Amino acid sequence: MRGESVAELWVVLQEQDGLPPEYNQEVLAEAQELVQQHSGRLQLCAVQLRAPLPTATEKNTEPFFKSIAPERFYVLEHPALERYTTEGYVAALSWLIRAHTPALIVTSATANGQDWAPRLAAQLGLPFVARCLRFVLEQDTLLTLRALYGGRAYVQTRTRLGRLPALVTFVPGTRGTPSASRSQVGPSPAPEVIRYQLPLATEEQSPRLQRLGIEAPAAEEVELEAAEKIVAGGRGVGREGFAELATFARLLGAAVGASRVATDRGWVESERQIGATGKSVSPRLYIACGISGAAQHTSGIREAQTIIAINPDRNAPIFALADLGLLGDAREILRRAIQLLQEESVGV
Numbered sequence: 001m002r003g004e005s006v007a008e009l010w011v012v013l014q015e016q017d018g019l020p021p022e023y024n025q026e027v028l029a030e031a032q033e034l035v036q037q038h039s040g041r042l043q044l045c046a047v048q049l050r051a052p053l054p055t056a057t058e059k060n061t062e063p064f065f066k067s068i069a070p071e072r073f074y075v076l077e078h079p080a081l082e083r084y085t086t087e088g089y090v091a092a093l094s095w096l097i098r099a100h101t102p103a104l105i106v107t108s109a110t111a112n113g114q115d116w117a118p119r120l121a122a123q124l125g126l127p128f129v130a131r132c133l134r135f136v137l138e139q140d141t142l143l144t145l146r147a148l149y150g151g152r153a154y155v156q157t158r159t160r161l162g163r164l165p166a167l168v169t170f171v172p173g174t175r176g177t178p179s180a181s182r183s184q185v186g187p188s189p190a191p192e193v194i195r196y197q198l199p200l201a202t203e204e205q206s207p208r209l210q211r212l213g214i215e216a217p218a219a220e221e222v223e224l225e226a227a228e229k230i231v232a233g234g235r236g237v238g239r240e241g242f243a244e245l246a247t248f249a250r251l252l253g254a255a256v257g258a259s260r261v262a263t264d265r266g267w268v269e270s271e272r273q274i275g276a277t278g279k280s281v282s283p284r285l286y287i288a289c290g291i292s293g294a295a296q297h298t299s300g301i302r303e304a305q306t307i308i309a310i311n312p313d314r315n316a317p318i319f320a321l322a323d324l325g326l327l328g329d330a331r332e333i334l335r336r337a338i339q340l341l342q343e344e345s346v347g348v
């Protein structure tokens with residue numbers, strides 16, 4: 001970190017469907033821990049990019065800062081930032097970096113975060129570490145931990161901090177959403193809010209990339225490593241059962257996963273396989289349907305937060321891992337669940 005002055009650590013907040021995702025809190029918590037370790041030398045700042053609000057008051061900070069509030073909150077406003085665009089984010093953040101030069105910038109490795117962060121780094125020549133599981137500072141060196149080969153190997157990287165800020169993306173879900181501290185009484189103190197009306201150049205206001213709309217991918221296409229919810233099927237579901245499983249996953253907004261038996265038999269594509277020779281996943285919810293729970297499968301779901309298992313065999317090993325076990329036929333339970341979700345969506 002630079003000299004004796006207080007350096008800034010920025011957390012760039014993200015929005016999803018106009019709402020702040022929980023990942024913001026997670027990155028804020030990780031960043032706050034770092035600031036506490038370097039008390040007096042590092043200051044936690046948050047950065048939000050948005051279109052100007054009709055009545056912008058400090059109340060606008062409330063949705064973002066539940067249990068952790070930064071000391072400083074930069075709000076960058078421009079009509080072009082109403083919706084996410086790569087060029088808008090890169091232009092706005094480049095401008096802010098030139099104006100304030102933080103020591104470190106962190107954001108969640110969401111689809112948008114993974115889009116703008118490397119471009120920003122390339123444009124400004126910033127040191128960049130993608131998809132970190134941890135980041136710490138040791139004097140002037142940034143140490144980061146990253147997973148390789150689907151979580152089967154870890155690598156620590158060292159980045160020397162210099163004149164330019166370093167940029168880091170943090171894998172969402174690694175730490176989980178922090179709950180409000182027990183010792184905390186009342187809300188966190190309000191941050192100092194610094195608002196800028198961005199002076200973007202004309203070409204930056206009319207980006208070359210136009211957003212035409214948002215279309216959710218099919219449950220069979222959602223990237224497993226990034227999925228928050230996964231419904232996985234095994235031998236017990238059977239070939240025909242995978243159609244019901246996919247319908248249920250779609251209604252739940254989940255990705256489809258599978259055991260090796262299911263992928264080997266061609267019931268689903270091989271890239272849906274989870275486990276030792278498949279993918280390692282870290283969803284918030286994992287629903288295992290007709291999967292026995294062999295070690296080669298469960299090694300891929302160690303990071304899942306909540307596991308629900310559906311199996312008629314009460315001795316199936318998967319129940320030892322499950323937070324909730326449903327004893328019964330997976331297809332029957334899936335059909336009933338589909339019916340309930342469909343009724344709910346039409347307000348029956």
Ligand SMILES: Cc1cc2nc3c(=O)[nH]c(=O)nc-3n(C[C@H](O)[C@H](O)[C@H](O)COP(=O)(O)OP(=O)(O)OC[C@H]3O[C@@H](n4cnc5c(N)ncnc54)[C@H](O)[C@@H]3O)c2cc1C
Binds near residue numbers: 273278291294297313
């Ligand atoms: C080197 C090696 C690597 C491997 N890598 C992987 C891997 O990456 N991923 C992986 O998954 N496997 C892997 N395997 C295979 C693994 O050992 C298991 O064979 C496999 O996970 C079992 O898949 P399954 O649970 O679908 O099938 P099974 O073990 O046959 O279990 C089927 C389950 O379905 C239940 N069932 C039956 N009827 C119903 C019903 N109507 N409703 C609900 N449940 C029902 C049964 O009670 C049973 O528990 C690997 C094996 C080896 C040797």
